[in-house]
Structures are given as structure tokens and as C-alpha cells.
Amino acid sequence: MVELYNLDLFELGKRASEIREKLYGRKIFFNINRHINPSNICKDVCKFCAFSAHRKNPNPYTLTIEECVEIAKEVYLKGAKEVHIVSAHNPEVGYEYYMNIVKSIKKTLPDIHIKAFTAAEVNFLSEISGKRYEKVLDDMIEAGVDSMPGGGAEIFDEGIRNKICKGKVSSEDWLKIHELWHKRGKKSNATMLFGHIENRYHRIDHMIRLKKLQDKTGGFNSFIPLVYQKKNNFLNVKDFLTGVEILKTVAISRIILDNIPHIKAYWPTFTLNLALVAGEYGADDIDGTIQRESIQSSAGADSRNGLDMEELIFQIKDAGFIPVLRDSLYNEIKVYK
Numbered sequence: 222m223v224e225l226y227n228l229d230l231f232e233l234g235k236r237a238s239e240i241r242e243k244l245y246g247r248k249i250f251f252n253i254n255r256h257i258n259p260s261n262i263c264k265d266v267c268k269f270c271a272f273s274a275h276r277k278n279p280n281p282y283t284l285t286i287e288e289c290v291e292i293a294k295e296v297y298l299k300g301a302k303e304v305h306i307v308s309a310h311n312p313e314v315g316y317e318y319y320m321n322i323v324k325s326i327k328k329t330l331p332d333i334h335i336k337a338f339t340a341a342e343v344n345f346l347s348e349i350s351g352k353r354y355e356k357v358l359d360d361m362i363e364a365g366v367d368s369m370p371g372g373g374a375e376i377f378d379e380g381i382r383n384k385i386c387k388g389k390v391s392s393e394d395w396l397k398i399h400e401l402w403h404k405r406g407k408k409s410n411a412t413m414l415f416g417h418i419e420n421r422y423h424r425i426d427h428m429i430r431l432k433k434l435q436d437k438t439g440g441f442n443s444f445i446p447l448v449y450q451k452k453n454n455f456l457n458v459k460d461f462l463t464g465v466e467i468l469k470t471v472a473i474s475r476i477i478l479d480n481i482p483h484i485k486a487y488w489p490t491f492t493l494n495l496a497l498v499a500g501e502y503g504a505d506d507i508d509g510t511i512q513r514e515s516i517q518s519s520a521g522a523d524s525r526n527g528l529d530m531e532e533l534i535f536q537i538k539d540a541g542f543i544p545v546l547r548d549s550l551y552n553e554i555k556v557y558k
């Protein structure tokens with residue numbers, strides 16, 4: 222399948238657009254969301270990460286549970302439908318801290334969708350508590366988690382994974398955790414971090430492993446290829462991907478992952494302009510307003526303060542697409558004709 226990369230960009234775009242347009246026409250989905258990153262203190266040392274507190278980012282913080290609830294309350298009143306909670310793996314705060322953030326937000330705002338905890342966090346929570354993955358996931362559901370984000374997948378190839386994020390959840394366990402989550406009738410997303418030391422074969426291998434799991438469970442809502450941001454981290458990548466390689470990867474993901482409904486061009490790692498161009502290469506979603514973003518912006522992305530909704534709608538329309546406000550599970554809330 223790696224031969225797909227040898228096709229001309231426009232041919233790939235044509236094939237991917239056919240799939241995308243059959244499903245959604247010219248629609249581009251977005252939501253009103255807020256990212257909450259409760260702590261940047263991490264027991265893991267992923268070389269690509271500029272968010273966690275280390276010598277390139279010597280500003281450790283841990284939000285209190287009350288602070289997390291306040292953030293959620295504030296954005297809910299401004300129309301947010303979702304909070305996306307992803308934390309570093311902070312061994313100082315304990316299992317209950319993570320669960321109580323969710324419990325407290327859900328208690329205060331029962332209507333807000335809580336997308337929380339990557340499979341890497343589930344693995345970390347299992348390690349610190351001695352609980353099996355099944356129990357951690359059941360506790361998350363009981364606390365009020367509605368869906369799981371797709372982070373922590375990075376690149377599944379074990380050789381590359383060992384070089385960029387040794388010690389973090391294994392590829393096998395990442396997939397197992399999502400399988401267990403889907404078995405509980407819940408949805409999740411899947412990411413792929415690319416543009417660092419991996420090559421085209423590793424990307425295709427990553428997509429195929431996801432495709433196989435999706436055939437089994439049908440639980441993934443969207444695939445999110447995250448473009449590696451190179452500042453303030455320890456990976457020391459000199460070359461950056463070309464726009465052509467990024468767009469080819471988006472198109473190929475749309476073609477290979479024909480069993481995952483949505484392809485998300487996550488604008489913080491693409492830039493909004495390229496995310497909109499990716500709409501012509503198979504992507505149908507650009508995430509949302511985000512409002513505050515710490516993981517990619519720490520590594521150089523221009524996403525610290527999110528995007529204004531009016532601006533997002535204007536830009537989507539200006540690029541020739543139909544903006545569709547969606548909820549976290551892709552139900553349409555409003556179509557902006």
C-alpha cells in the first residue's frame with residue numbers, strides 16, 4: 222500500500238475526495254470545545270513532547286480540581302459542548318485526582334460531553350493503581366467520561382516507538398485499551414504522530430493496524446494525523462514535512478481507512494490554511510474552537526488561544542466548504558449555508 226505515495230498528489234486528492242464527497246458533500250465539521258490539560262508533570266519522557274515539564278519547559282503546574290471545574294463552567298456558559306481533558310502522567314496526584322476531575326465536572330455540568338484520558342493515561346492509571354485496564358475504563362465511565370480522545374498512539378512501529386517514547390504504553394496495549402473501550406459501547410478517536418523519524422512504511426503500518434481493529438469493533442469515530450511540531454523538544458528533527466507529503470498522507474488515510482467515518486485535519490498541527498486545503502484531500506473535520514491549547518503550542522504551533530467561532534465559520538466558507546457545527550459524536554447541530 223506504500224505505493225499509494227507514488228501516485229500524483231492530484232490523483233490521490235481525486236480518489237480521496239470521491240470518498241469524502243460521497244459521505245459528506247462539501248461539509249466540514251467543527252465543534253465548540255475547550256482543551257483542559259490538568260498537569261504538565263510527567264513520569265514519561267517522550268522525546269517529541271514540549272508540553273511536559275523538563276529543562277526545556279521548566280514551568281511545572283497542576284490545576285486543582287476546582288480550577289478544572291471553573292474552566293469547564295466558564296466555557297459551557299459561552300457555548301462549549303465538549304471538554305477535552307488530556308493530562309501528563311503525574312505520579313504525585315494519584316488515581317482519584319484524575320477520576321475526581323471528571324466526576325466534579327459532570328456533577329456541575331451534566332450536559333457537557335467529556336472526552337477524556339488517552340490510552341497512554343489509562344495505562345498510567347492502571348500502573349499506579351494496580352487496577353486492570355477493564356476496571357480503569359469502568360471507573361472512567363462511572364465518573365462520567367463520554368468518549369476517549371485518540372492521543373498516545375504516536376507511531377505503532379515498535380522500533381520507532383522505542384526511540385521516541387520508550388516506556389509509554391505499548392502499541393499492543395494502546396489498541397487493546399481502545400478495543401476494551403469499544404466493547405463497552407463507547408466511541409474513541411485514533412491519532413498518528415508523523416513527520417519526525419518515521420517513514421512512509423511506518424505510517425501505512427499504523428493505518429493498517431487501526432483498520433484491523435476498526436473492522437472488529439467499529440468504535441473509532443475519527444482518524445487524526447498529527448503533524449509533528451519541532452520546537453522545544455528533544456527529537457532534534459531537522460527536516461520538516463512538505464505540504465505535499467502532509468496532503469498525500471491525509472488522502473491515503475481517507476483511502477485506506479474507509480471504515481473510519483471521519484478524517485480530522487487538526488488545525489493546530491496543520492495551520493488553519495492547510496487544514497482547509499486538506500478538505501480537498503479527504504479530510505472532513507478540523508476539530509473545533511479549542512479555546513486554549515497547550516500540547517502542540519508548546520512545540521511551536523500557533524494555537525495557544527484557540528479560534529473564534531465566527532472566524533472559523535468565515536474561513537471554512539471562504540475556502541468553499543459548508544461549515545457544520547457538530548457535537549462530539551458527529552450529530553449535526555447547525556449547518557451554516
Ligand code: V47
Nearest residue numbers: 269270370371372373374410414447448449450520
Ligand atoms: O499523543 C505531542 C501529540 C497528542 C507533539 O481525539 C504532538 O479528538 C505534534 O491526543 N507535535 C495529544 N503533536 C493530543 C491528542 C488529540 C489532539 C486533537 C484531537 C484529539 C481527539 C486528540 O499530542 C499526543 C502526541 O501525539 N503531540 N507533542 C508535537 N511536538
